[in-house]
Amino acid sequence: MLHSRLRQLGLSLCLLLTSASAAMADTFVFTAIPDEDETKLVERFRGVADYLSEQLDVEVRYIPVKSYAAAVSAFRNNQVQLAWFGGLSGVQARRLVPGSEALAQGEEDQAFxxxxxxxxxxxxxxxxxxxxxxxxxxxxxxxxxxxxxxxxxxxxxxxxxxxxxxxxxxxxxxxxxxxxxxxxxxxxxxxxxxxxxxxxxxxxxxxxxxxxxxxxxxxTPGYPDYQWTIRGDVDQRFGDGFKERVRTALLNLDDPELLASFPRSAFIPASNSDYQPIETVAEEIGILD
Structure with missing residues (x-):
């Protein structure tokens, strides 16, 4: 009797964990470098999560991190699939995750x-x-x-x-x-x-x-900086064309209050090559090998 109950309990736990894993797999998760006070960031990115969830028709969750390095690590380890990086952290993340791509930058990020x-x-x-x-x-x-x-x-x-x-x-x-x-x-x-x-x-x-x-x-003179970077394997996980849907959603984000919280006037297309000057400088002063 006890053995039967234990086996039933074990089966229930297994089903629960499987369900939790499936739920996580269906959740699109993103983070951002902690460049300002945490309370401001949480408010800003909860708004972004709500917007993306509505646009992408999937559950979207923002998770805060304590450091720039933690944001890069979360991206590398696939704990997040999208991140709002600075120029350097974006370069670092894309080096660690082949196939990842800069999707969008703020209008002001072309000459930060x-x-x-x-x-x-x-x-x-x-x-x-x-x-x-x-x-x-x-x-x-x-x-x-x-x-x-x-x-x-x-x-x-x-x-x-x-x-x-x-x-x-x-x-x-x-x-x-x-x-x-x-x-x-x-x-x-x-x-x-x-x-x-x-x-x-x-x-x-x-x-x-x-x-x-x-x-x-x-x-200082202007230089390229912040951008949204996405992992290259999101289509395999969320379906064909998902990356392009994320790109479109970011470029179409036009809520004045949400944009002001960044603060940016709009998001515009970005590409990995836009950040070559950042990579070059980082190599020159020894921050990147």
Whole structure:
């Protein structure tokens, strides 16, 4: 009797696990690099999940991650099939998953910029190039895997000073995300920092910047940055033509409130080749082999 009950219980558990696995297999999962405060990201991407679910007629789920590296790992391990990456993290992910493809980028991502900001107590003023007077100051990047918060600002620092950032500044930090970079420089914890221009402009528009304490001192030239990247095997899992349906859904996303949360004015077509300049820079400064 006991043996029969145990066998029945085991069969029930097996059926339950099989059903759960089948449900997961039918769910299209995506993530995004954690470039801003988590609460903002969750609100933004839940809206994207609802939109994609309606457009694709499948269950769509957003899962947050704690780091840029975790976003790349989740994509590599097929825990997510789609991701909103920065330029560098997208290059890293596509290198790890052959056949993956950049589908769409924001209108503003064709010529993205990094803003160098400084606490007003430093006396540093806005100019057409990075001032020599930043040497010896304290400086913070964003995340180590960020295009606009680390890769490109380091590239321009090396280009101007001919040295690694650790030789230019008295102390170098990594804040983890753009919002935190802004807060650290605004508070005077670091003299100078580098962050993506869209975060600065959004925070400024929402009156979340104390301009008596922090200001932009230099703006980089434009470079390609954020994009939606999808795994190449999604058609096998979700049906023929699924990748193109995702591309179409992203390009047709026109909800003003949702676009403003990125913030982007629209999504436009993107391709892997658009990000060759990012890959080249990453190889030049030793972030990619």
């Amino acid at each position: 910029q990094t803003y160098f900001i400084a606490h007003t107590d430093t006396g540093l003023e806005p100019g057409s190039e990075l001032p020599e007077a930043i040497r010896g100051r304290t400086f913070t990047f964003g995340s180590k895997g960020s295009t606009s918060g680390r890769l490109m600002p380091e590239f321009y620092l090396r280009q101007q000073f001919g040295e690694a950032p650790e030789s230019v500044f008295s102390r170098v930090g990594f804040s983890g995300n753009h919002t935190r970079t802004l807060r650290l420089v605004e508070a005077g914890t670091f003299d100078v920092g580098a962050l993506n221009f869209k975060v600065w402009e959004k925070e400024l528009a929402e009156s979340n910047v104390d301009t008596s304490q922090v200001q932009v001192i230099w703006k």
